[in-house]
Amino acid sequence: MELFNVLTVQQARETLKAHLPARTKEEIVPLLYGLNRILSRDITARDDVPGFDRSTMDGYAVRARDTFGATESLPAYLDVTGEVMMGQEAAGPLGAGQAWVIPTGGMLPPGADAVVMVEYTEELDQHTIGVTKPVAPGDHLVRRGEDVAAGSVVLQAGHRLRPQDLGLLAAVGVTQVPVLEPLRVGILSTGNELIEPEQPTTPGKVRDINSYTLYGQVVEAGGIPTLYGIIEDHFDSLRNAVVKALAENDMVLISGGSSVGARDATAKVIETLGSPGVLFHGMAIKPGKPTIGAVVEGKPLFGLPGHPVSAMVVFDLLARPIVESAGLHRPRRIFPLRAAITRNIHSATGRDDFLRVTLRRREDGALVADPVLGKSGLISTMVKADGVAHIPLTKEGVEAGELVDVWLF
């Protein structure tokens, strides 16, 4: 391992992927808590849904053949010999020439094979109806098992549960679901200049921003963040804090102080923690160059830049996909928008550039991206921006009017 192994974004992702096992940790949660979670196993239906032939109309349960040839002028006359009550077993049997009153959702009595809509009947007396239009077997009913057949796989491992999936699982009586455990993510901020948001500012001190932006990003990606607070720039303090965070989480984010010294301390600490350790130190990216990527005993650790903008960009590129792979929510950022950049932007080749932009529609309807000016140390530039435009590492920049990919916040 070289001390300074600078990788492109693509290389960094591949390197991490090669060292991280796929997430398989599962937990069993009550059905309602399964929303948006990823199934860790196939789900098989134990029961047919519905569990009996069921009417989809208000009308009469009949034997279809008894209605064949019926017309308005020559109705088929049937004896009304029973009534299906909602939610009760229809014992039947229904014999030839007979009809039972049935409500929508009612159980078809044995012997019946179709339902005549009430609109196509006439009541002759209390015990006799005339059917004015024939029905075919199966008309106006849902067959037992037509929605879900017992024994079938209704949802597969890897599927993310939507509201309708909860409904389906309720229907087949599954009230506990096996899902992937989300990643727990420990967040540490280092830097002697940092104070907590609750503290009053004094000369030389600034409030910790990265703990809060990273907390929000972890939640959005579907992970469970824990803040370990501000750690002083001191090898032993930092090492103790990282060891604790690593033991208690599946991923650790260490956002560096602004100084070179703080960054170097992070790398030195990670090197002592286990195998394989630091995978890269430095990325061909702007902002976000001073990034450390590491894996220790199967868990990813990131040494993120101290600048809030840089830390956010790097989290999105490297950490977010890992958290989302077992995330509590559906990933929101699936694809970028295409927008025309409104200024010439220079960029070095061999480096991925991410440019804060605001988006707006031009009068002709085209989507345009205005770069947000301001130093990458300023969190306000991220607040003003609607997203980041990507200038790929193959390009020397973009000219005004050129289309760029914009990832919305």
Added chain:
Amino acid sequence: MELFNVLTVQQARETLKAHLPARTKEEIVPLLYGLNRILSRDITARDDVPGFDRSTMDGYAVRARDTFGATESLPAYLDVTGEVMMGQEAAGPLGAGQAWVIPTGGMLPPGADAVVMVEYTEELDQHTIGVTKPVAPGDHLVRRGEDVAAGSVVLQAGHRLRPQDLGLLAAVGVTQVPVLEPLRVGILSTGNELIEPEQPTTPGKVRDINSYTLYGQVVEAGGIPTLYGIIEDHFDSLRNAVVKALAENDMVLISGGSSVGARDATAKVIETLGSPGVLFHGMAIKPGKPTIGAVVEGKPLFGLPGHPVSAMVVFDLLARPIVESAGLHRPRRIFPLRAAITRNIHSATGRDDFLRVTLRRREDGALVADPVLGKSGLISTMVKADGVAHIPLTKEGVEAGELVDVWLF
């Protein structure tokens, strides 16, 4: 009020809007819980960020004018008379011809007005450097208040807090945030045929699906759902349950049993609850026709169809936007996709049709929508589908190949 007042989707939305006040209920939450919440008031910064002029480079704090004209062959010689320590006040003052060692993020000592990068200096002895490139006042530093000026409105009421907004609020020392309270939504299922998912199925009984799909939909829209379970089709039982749910929530969803009787009971109960009561009974929509919309003392109540597909479609069209207006999350469904339908679909004019579809890319890259066949009572059709295609009420249907709006699940 007519007994059967059938409205289009658009009319139903406008009618509800006219009877519902805009959400203003607010609560104060700790900063970290503010993620994705909507600010109920403007936030003003109490402090400048940063609170002092701050270096953005490792190097030397200087008076810019002392470096004017410096070149590699004729450096400007400065006395190193101090060092800025990270996180500590730089007391200064820095006088003419002097330089202080300064780290990235360090406080500029009074008297200095620029930073020379270490790359453009040469160390002559322990107390003297040569500057080989001039700097202008303000170079390589962030001015006090440059990120955020004290007294400025940093975020406005109505803004939804993103991760970077949490960072900004941390920076200005705001640790408690005023946000809109999410809507509490009570969910009731009626129907004598219903049993809980935990119960074994028996002839005539089916498990409650709508409580679970609606629970998921309310959570996705950013509301707080409470399930009130299965209520029997009986006026007093239903009325008592609805009164309780209405008192404890901001919105009530009553999903009807499949039968006409159950639906009528819901309307009768709502009519006894308060003003203005039922606003419409029936909608020009498929599926979802037997929908009841009501407002009671400023709170919306919906009598949703018993068919799971219909209940989901109607929730999305009418209830979701109301819940999202003060939701805990960012709305996910902002715009529909355009896809070519693959079959002729008939539709009556004067009625909005929503068709379950799966989406796929054709070989030529075009997005196409395949209708999912199956009765609207089957939850499995919603599980198979990727979204619903909208056939507007002005159309008599769509022909194969025609583009339709598809709202993804």
